[in-house]
Amino acid sequence: MFKVDKNKCIACTQCIKDCPVHVIGLEEGKAVIHNEGCTECGHCVAICPVDAVSTDTYNMDEVLPYNKDTFTVGADNLLNFIKFRRSVRKFKDKEVEQDKVLKIIDAGRFTQTSRNSQDVSYIVVSEKLNELKALAYESLKQKGEAILANLTPETEHLKRYANLWIHSYNEYQKDPSKNDSLFFNAPLAILVTSPTPINGGLASTNMELMVNALGLGTFYSGFFLHATQDNEAILELLGLQDSKRLISCLVIGYPDVSYKRTAPRKNAQITWL
Numbered sequence: 001m002f003k004v005d006k007n008k009c010i011a012c013t014q015c016i017k018d019c020p021v022h023v024i025g026l027e028e029g030k031a032v033i034h035n036e037g038c039t040e041c042g043h044c045v046a047i048c049p050v051d052a053v054s055t056d057t058y059n060m061d062e063v064l065p066y067n068k069d070t071f072t073v074g075a076d077n078l079l080n081f082i083k084f085r086r087s088v089r090k091f092k093d094k095e096v097e098q099d100k101v102l103k104i105i106d107a108g109r110f111t112q113t114s115r116n117s118q119d120v121s122y123i124v125v126s127e128k129l130n131e132l133k134a135l136a137y138e139s140l141k142q143k144g145e146a147i148l149a150n151l152t153p154e155t156e157h158l159k160r161y162a163n164l165w166i167h168s169y170n171e172y173q174k175d176p177s178k179n180d181s182l183f184f185n186a187p188l189a190i191l192v193t194s195p196t197p198i199n200g201g202l203a204s205t206n207m208e209l210m211v212n213a214l215g216l217g218t219f220y221s222g223f224f225l226h227a228t229q230d231n232e233a234i235l236e237l238l239g240l241q242d243s244k245r246l247i248s249c250l251v252i253g254y255p256d257v258s259y260k261r262t263a264p265r266k267n268a269q270i271t272w273l
C-alpha cells in the first residue's frame, strides 16, 4: 500500500503527473493514491518534494534523498568503465566477502523490470561449487558425446564445442585444481533466474558493473548455462524446476590478471531514420 501524508502534501501534483498508471488523483486539495492498479514502482515516493509519500510494501529506510556528489557518474568515466571491464578468467585463491556479494545482488535488485514485476532471483553458489562443477563437466561431456554420435550437416558447427567439452572434462578429471576451464577456480558463482529474460539480463549487466566497481572480476559462463539444459541433477541441486529460467551465471572472484588498456571493438551498426 502506498499512501500520502495529508499533513505534508502541498498539492503540487507532481506525483499525479508522473504516475505511469494514473492511479493518483487530487481530492479535497490533497493527492490520494488508489492502490488498485498501482504497479508499486515508487515514482510517487521518489518525486515528492516534501517527502509525503510512503509505503509498507517496501523498506522505506532504503529510500535515499538525492545527493549530487554521490548519485552522479560523469559520462566519459562511465563509458571508460564500460570499455575497460573485461571477462576475467584467472582468479586469486581468495574468498569473496559476503558484504560484497550482497552489494552485487543489490545492483540486480534495484535494476528496472518490465511492469515493475521484480521477478529476478539469485542463487549464490560457493560451498556447493565443486559439486555443481562436477555435474556441469559431466553434463557437457555427455552433450558433446551426443553431438559427435549424431553429427548432421545442421550440427556440424557444434563439433568443435563437442570436442572442447570432452577435452575439458578429461583435463578436469586429471587435476581439478589446475585444469578448470569451466569456472577457472573462481570461489563463487551467482546465478540469475527469472521467467522474463530481459529482466534477468538487465539485472546481470548491472551486477557485472558492480563486480568491477568492487575490484572483483567476473565472466558470464554460457557453457554452464548450456550444461544445465535438461539436466535433472543440476536443476535439483539448484532447486529449480526449469532450466529456461536460468538467465546468467556470473563466475566471480578476485582477479589475478590486470589489463593496461581497453580492448578494440567493431564499429556500431547504426540505422539513422
Ligand SMILES: Cc1cc2nc3c(=O)[nH]c(=O)nc-3n(C[C@H](O)[C@H](O)[C@H](O)COP(=O)(O)O)c2cc1C
Residues within 6 Å of the ligand: 085, 086, 087, 088, 089, 219, 220, 221, 222, 223, 224, 263
Ligand atoms: C552471454 C555470454 C556468455 C559467455 N560465455 C562464456 C563462457 O562460457 N566461457 C568464457 O570463458 N567466456 C564466456 N563469455 C565471455 C565472452 O567470451 C567475452 O565477453 C567476449 O569475448 C568479450 O571479451 P570481454 O568480456 O573481455 O570484453 C560469455 C559472454 C557472454 C556475454
